[in-house]
Amino acid sequence: MNCKSIVREISNYLEEAMEPSLKTSIEKHLENCEDCRVVVDTTRQTIQIFCNSEPAPLPEDTRVRLRDALFKHLNKLRTGPRA
Amino acid sequence: MLLWYGTDMSASKLNPLQPRTPLPSQVVKDDEGSLVAAAKAGDIDAFETLVGRYERKIFRLAQNITQNKEDAEDVMQEAFLKSYQHLSEFQGNSRFYTWLVRIAVNQALMKLRKRRPNQVSLDEEVDTGEDTMPREVEDWGPSPEERYKQAELGTILSSTIAELEPPFRIVFQLRDIEELSTEETAEALGLSIPAVKSRLLRARLKLRQKLNRYFKQGENS
Numbered sequence: 001m002n003c004k005s006i007v008r009e010i011s012n013y014l015e016e017a018m019e020p021s022l023k024t025s026i027e028k029h030l031e032n033c034e035d036c037r038v039v040v041d042t043t044r045q046t047i048q049i050f051c052n053s054e055p056a057p058l059p060e061d062t063r064v065r066l067r068d069a070l071f072k073h074l075n076k077l078r079t080g081p082r083a
Numbered sequence: 084m085l086l087w088y089g090t091d092m093s094a095s096k097l098n099p100l101q102p103r104t105p106l107p108s109q110v111v112k113d114d115e116g117s118l119v120a121a122a123k124a125g126d127i128d129a130f131e132t133l134v135g136r137y138e139r140k141i142f143r144l145a146q147n148i149t150q151n152k153e154d155a156e157d158v159m160q161e162a163f164l165k166s167y168q169h170l171s172e173f174q175g176n177s178r179f180y181t182w183l184v185r186i187a188v189n190q191a192l193m194k195l196r197k198r199r200p201n202q203v204s205l206d207e208e209v210d211t212g213e214d215t216m217p218r219e220v221e222d223w224g225p226s227p228e229e230r231y232k233q234a235e236l237g238t239i240l241s242s243t244i245a246e247l248e249p250p251f252r253i254v255f256q257l258r259d260i261e262e263l264s265t266e267e268t269a270e271a272l273g274l275s276i277p278a279v280k281s282r283l284l285r286a287r288l289k290l291r292q293k294l295n296r297y298f299k300q301g302e303n304s
């Protein structure tokens with residue numbers, strides 16, 4: 001297991017989608033390779049920072065236009081076409 | 084620059100030798116099923132509750148894919164209208180939110196292809212090679228995002244993801260922001276599972292590299 005292989009396996013490692021023997025080899029490498037530890041750690045942080053991010057509130061004018069469009073549509077459905 | 088992100092990093096406990104702790108879903112609440120059932124039965128208030136719950140996320144998703152505010156607004160409206168029109172077809176085999184995301188992604192891709200017809204092809208071969216090998220290796224410390232105010236962090240994240248090419252940006256958006264599974268992402272985008280995985284790996288490594296300039300220790304602290 002070298003540094004290049006660690007990079008190739010980062011996603012699988014972080015998602016724990018790998019054979020236990022491969023995971024053990026990776027962890028053995030990580031114990032002895034500070035650079036790879038940092039890369040794995042910062043990749044995990046990257047995912048978590050995005051994953052934990054909350055979307056900002058909708059701009060008010062956008063929200064109003066969405067409600068208007070939905071209201072118009074739902075109202076049309078509610079009243080239905082008159083025969 | 085529009086701001087699409089805030090953050091709550093209380094769940095972050097980072098240690099490369101520890102498995103990633105599954106994050107609690109930030110989106111799906113226990114009552115989603117009953118709201119969907121009520122909406123299907125004609126309860127418009129229930130549908131409006133679902134809209135209120137997901138509108139911010141759907142708008143951010145659309146914004147991140149299209150990179151255009153007007154398109155994102157259209158996409159959001161179309162996604163909610165379509166989801167209501169086709170609610171009877173929703174079988175409950177996936178989360179409602181996942182189904183809604185797929186509708187929104189389809190709408191967003193149509194917009195994107197219309198604007199950039201020669202640039203957006205998700206299924207063509209992409210180079211996932213050597214340029215993603217980490218060049219800068221610097222520790223970020225335990226909670227690098229806390230060095231920034233929420234609005235500032237929002238700007239960093241939205242501008243960083245905007246720098247990725249669409250095939251990588253969209254896969255990352257679905258897998259790591261919307262938390263779709265690899266299989267759901269592959270199905271939504273018409274990609275093979277290996278293609279999703281290779282794009283995701285490259286997207287993660289590229290974003291790591293781009294965020295490094297903001298989060299490396301000793302900088303901006």
